[in-house]
Structures are given as structure tokens and as C-alpha cells.
Amino acid sequence: MCVVQSGWTRVVFRVSILSLLSSLCAAQQPNPASVIRLVDAAVAVRFDNVLGFTDVEHYAVYRGNDETHPAAQMTVKDTYRKGVGKTYTVLSESGSSILLHFGLRPLLDSEQAINQPGNVERSWFNSSNYEMKLSSPAAQKLNGRDCLALDITPKEKAANLIVGTMWVDARDGTLAKIEGVASKDPSPFSGTTHMMRQYTNISGFSMATHARAESESPLFGHTVVTIDYSDYKLELTPRK
Secondary structure, eight states: OHHHHHHHHHHHHHHHHHHHHHHHHHSSSHHHHHHHHHHHHHHHHHHHHEEEEEEEEEEEEEEETTSSSSEEEEEEEEEEEEETEEEEEEEEEEOOHIIIIIIIIHHHHHHHEEEEEEEEGGSSSSTEEEEEESSEEEEEETTEEEEEEEEEEEOOEEEEEEHHHHHHTTTTOEEEEEEEESSSOSTTTTTEEEEEEEEEEEEEEEEEEEEEEEEEEEETTEEEEEEEEEEEEEEEOOOO
């Protein structure tokens, strides 16, 4: 009889422990609404506190299956001022004059237009512009950070808004990576464009480090554009 009771006690004890662990795990699961609020807050804090910045951006265009030898390259200095927008100074360029003139320069013009006051707010990765859904409650390592993945769908279609996945820092909601397809083709000749951009945390704010856009079209064939960002200098709101 004692053996039966002892065995039953061990069973009850194990069930209790499993139930407790299950409850603790459930309690630690991120709340989707809270995660989205965290993302929105991070976007707002960045806009409020980053008054301006400069960085150096290197653009490279690859054609066909050759991603070793760029068909065109351009290095620019990007200057952003809150309430003003972006300006670009070309530091160097080489390669196909056609790709430079009809590919990279229009890309810079597009970035300037997107970042004009009144436009830039519509490109933010927040719940005002996107429907967001937590992909998984489990955090995953991304460039050394614990990140949460969210499925994102823009509320309107635009060449700079994507349907795909966004990864944010699990602690503060700052952007770590985006990947997906453009919700609208940049032009009738470009075909579907797959986009990816990686971010790092500089002074507490997400800044792009590397981007890649890949498209396939009957007119231009297979084209890849990469952008590498470096030498950031941020102007921040003075701390009180």
C-alpha cells in the first residue's frame, strides 16, 4: 500500500511540476498586442530623437547570375535632416552609364521623395502603415540579438512597402531586419522585387547596414542591387 501511495505521490508531484512549468512558459510568452505597441513606440522614439544623420552608402548593380563583378557602382554621402528630408552627394561612380543614369540615380531620387516631410511617415514600419501579426512567440537569435518575427502586410500598395517578415529586438522593439516582396512593382518593366534590409543599433536607434533588392523581368532580366551603409554620424535631441 505504501508503495502505491509513494508511486502516486511521485506522479502527482511530476504533474504539478509540469503544470507549473507550463504556466511559467505561458506567462513568458509575448503578448502580440504588447509587441506591436513596443514596435510603434520604438518608431516614435526614433523619429522624435534623431534630428539628423550622415552616412556613406555604396550601391552596386549585378546583372544575370554574376554577383562578383558589378555592372555599375556608386558611392554617395547621404545627409538627412528631420523636417527637411534627404540629400545625396555622389562621391564616386563607375560602370555602365545606362545603369547609373536609369537605375541608380532614379533610386536616389525615389529615396529623396520617400523621405520628404509628409511622405516619410507613410513608409514607417508601424501599425499605422502595416497589419502586423506575431509569427511565433519564440525569440530567435539574429546578429547576436534576441528577436521576434512579425508577419507584415501594408495597408496600401507602394513600391517601398513590403509584404513579408519583420524582425524586432525582443527587449525594445527596435528594427533588426525586414524581408519580403514589394507590394507594388516599381515600374511596369521591373517585375516582382524581393527586398531585404538589415539594421544595427546605434545609440539606441535602428540604422540600416545592408540592403538587397532582387528582380526578374523580361526587359532587364535578372538584376540585383545591393547597398552597404557605413560611417554613421547621428545628431540627437539633447538629453535633459
